[in-house]
Amino acid sequence: MSVPDIRTGLGWDVHRIAPGRPLILGGVTIPSEFGLDGHSDADILLHAVTDALLGAAALGDIGMHFPDTDPQWKGAASAKFLEHAVALVKQAGFALVNVDTTVILERPKLKDYRLAIRESLARTLALPLDRVSVKFKTAERVGPVGEGRSAEAQAIVMITRG
Ligand code: C5P
Ligand code: MG
Numbered sequence: 001m002s003v004p005d006i007r008t009g010l011g012w013d014v015h016r017i018a019p020g021r022p023l024i025l026g027g028v029t030i031p032s033e034f035g036l037d038g039h040s041d042a043d044i045l046l047h048a049v050t051d052a053l054l055g056a057a058a059l060g061d062i063g064m065h066f067p068d069t070d071p072q073w074k075g076a077a078s079a080k081f082l083e084h085a086v087a088l089v090k091q092a093g094f095a096l097v098n099v100d101t102t103v104i105l106e107r108p109k110l111k112d113y114r115l116a117i118r119e120s121l122a123r124t125l126a127l128p129l130d131r132v133s134v135k136f137k138t139a140e141r142v143g144p145v146g147e148g149r150s151a152e153a154q155a156i157v158m159i160t161r162g
Pocket of ligand 2: 015
């Protein structure tokens with residue numbers, strides 16, 4: 001019996017919270033008094049989804065493809081990273097099935113931006129909206145995320161090859 005060629009991939013990212021920086025999640029700029037520090041645009045959600053995709057196809061990780069020591073990627077829109085990961089996964093013969101994500105951030109409240117973020121992710125991934133899930137959690141005021149010092153994102157993807 002042949003084993004179906006279905007793969008899952010897991011991604012995670014964390015960035016420090018920093019004043020005077022934009023808060024960009026899934027390619028959407030969220031109105032906020034602070035944002036996330038980083039070499040690129042610090043979009044933790046896109047970074048987690050990018051790693052999940054690369055992981056599903058066993059193609060390494062985001063730092064391998066986009067080293068943060070490379071000036072070419074300074075201030076880069078992370079959608080470029082994700083688009084590149086999608087292309088690599090497709091070149092390897094896979095189709096995307098679905099993506100599920102969680103952003104862990106104490107504030108601001110994000111739920112009003114859920115649809116915009118899902119639409120943005122779905123566009124970048126060329127997936128129908130109902131295959132793209134975005135969830136939000138606080139860290140209950142505990143630990144670095146709960147104390148407002150950092151934010152995290154988690155992603156899981158499924159891909160298949162015919
Ligand atoms: O972390 P907690 O379980 O208290 O989150 C409750 C709900 O609040 C979440 O399910 C989510 O819809 C929303 N939330 C949000 N923005 C955040 C954190 C949570 O909209 N930064
Ligand atoms: Mg990152």
